[in-house]
Amino acid sequence: MARKVVITGLGATSPIGGDVPTTWKNSLQGVSGARTLEDDWVEEYNLPVHFAARVSTPASEVLSRVEAKRMDPSTQFAIISAREAWKDSGLEENLDQERFAVSFATGIGGVWTLLDAWDTLREKGPRRVLPMTVPMLMPNGPAAAVSLDLGARAGAFTPVSACASGTESLHQGLDLIRSGRADVVVSGGAEAAIHPMPLAAFNSMQALSRRNDDPEHASRPYDVDRDGFVMGEGAGALVLEAEEHAKARGARIYGELAGTAVTSDSYHITAPDPEGLGATRALKAAMFDARVQPNDVVHVNAHATATPVGDKPEYTALREALGKHVDNVGVSATKSQTGHLLGASGAVEAVLTVLAVHERQAPMTINLDNQDPEIPLDVITSERQLPDGDVVALSNSFGFGGHNAVIAIRNA
Template sequence: MTHKVVVTGLGAFSPLGEDVPTTWKNALEGVSGVKTIEEPWVEEYGIPVSFAAQVAIDPTESERLSKVEAKRLDPSGQFALIAAREAWADAGFSGEDADSAEEVDSERTAVAFGTGMGGVWTLLDAWDTLREKGPRRMLPMTVPMLMPNSSAAAISMNLKARAVAQTVVSACASSTEAMEIGVELIRSGKADVVVVGGSEAAIHPMTIAAFAKMQALSTRNDDPTAASRPYDTERDGFVMGEGAAALIIESEEHAKARNARIYAEIAGTGASADAYHITAPDPSALGATRALREALEDGNIDPEQVVHVNAHATSTPVGDIPESLALREVFGEHTKDVAVSATKSMTGHLLGGAGAIEAVFTVLAVHHRKAPCTINLNEQDPQIELNVVTKARDLPDGEIVAVSNSFGFGGHNAVIAVRSV
């Protein structure tokens, strides 16, 4: 028996807000989360890019994280745990009212979480400590904090998810691939509930300098909020972002048995590999096209049912074009009727967490029948023939489907298709 997979809880800790309601509100209003980095290391090391999309508040200021937890988690783990707790509560698995604090079988509850880099702050700080102060000053929690699986482990331990806790590290496709794993765990009957999503905390002088050296980042230091401009003829690179998002997915039977509020169905997933280049996407978009088609076929979805796409759309000169080719190849003439949102224009690029925050946006777009904004699009690249949403737009009534795309260095392509309920 194949189980239908539904979304019952959402959580986010992002550049647009410390929770889902704030993040979603700002995404609809076209608010930019990008700003100048107010850290001494920018000048100290001569970092060529001085802006990024940092999380809205310091995670240690969140009421959902204790001082002890903050001390024992890398920022990526802090973001992840905050987002997962919000999603868990949103799904009705916690609350002051006993009737709303639904019980869940811990051995039927799993975690599948993604990251691109893991605990990069912990790793590099530990190296500095070793060089400057010697091995005696190393923190005993260094290894658990820097492990890429730290976020999944922290969520698993905190929420008592004992079925399995898996981590996906596939660059910017990580959290979307993690969602595919979560869906398969439920479809196969191995779990009833899975916490899926992703986290990244890589706004560090080394990573910014490295991405800048690749000429992958925008260099609009004088105008940070306008720097991330997907599809615009003047786009010059992506903007580093950070944060986390989590979704609670369940079998439909499990959700209905506990009378849970259902946002939408994860109807289909697709994944592929370009096998082309370690950083550049295949210009012919064959892999992206295959992943997109697979997601639709997996969900038994007619391409004309798709009314909205949350695009990967990083704002790089070479990256945006292949995705548009894939969309046109799959949707054909229907492409003109598909509302395309490029939300990285507001959030920046959360790397391994990008697919998670964009999945939250996609679920909410279907649930509320509203497509979020794309900002900073002044002159659309004529090579990108898409119907781009520049102001929040209503989506049709009836059964609709939306798609979220994620593509990563290494040629990773991952897609989820979300259907209204």
């Protein structure tokens, strides 16, 4: 019998809250984190997209100046969320550091640091490129910083799979504990890519909404007028723990990370498989891994980025994996509120999914005025209680490259 893995700590810094309580409260009320960007570079580079969903509490309000200056913004977000999750878990005391690992994802890594250093090199020469540049730009920076900060000595891993990265961190965390390589894992994801270059690049792919005159209504998953995702930023972190370890110390258990799965499409480098075959396999494999049936599933936190081409294949996959029961499942598309946190999205959505199961309430989907008739899901657009008893919720993440990752959360 495989070891059970439970969740004992949650952390987040997101466009709808600087911590988990605020993010959770706002997610139930339906709040948009998208705003017009006030940065000079929007005009300077004549960017076609003028808005994004920044973290609601700037990292500079949480970290000291000296601490922050040695970290790329992505690592700053990772540290803020990981410290909250760690404190929430109550694990500081008597931890065996050699049985404690980190799996902290990012989609892009230290893009601000990389591009700032390139500007410095061109403007001031190589002498002015600071020695902290390398540790700040490396994609394992967030994982390494979290392991250093919290004292994890059983390995610090960085799953990188574009927008599936955050969910993959939980897949890896589950494996590390089940295989006996660790008893405690901090899993999560961080992203800080609201920079003119990634905005220009994602815009070139036709991936971003251009609803410049109305940012708060721009992220519209499942709506007929959806026109792309809204770039977000932030981080989410979850403390995973072997059940016997958590019970032995009398920990508060939010829920069980019952199963996970990762598949790859091998279809196209960016386009989703139109039939959602890879996503279907991931959903079925995650349910199999969790030893649950479709009828056990009461809630899905969908990937649903609000691109014209992306939302429908996920629906196709959900219908294929859950069968007719999909009509009984309340689906939340929380990117309507948070925007798309890329490599952090799966981690923040995992936090919301765990709380949905724990609190028996599902987060809202906003901006759904005219639901796409080709996506007839039961989308949660108002306050919704989840049923009592034993329940399971799924959270999906898909990434450029054909990455599909699904987690299954069961109540404690």
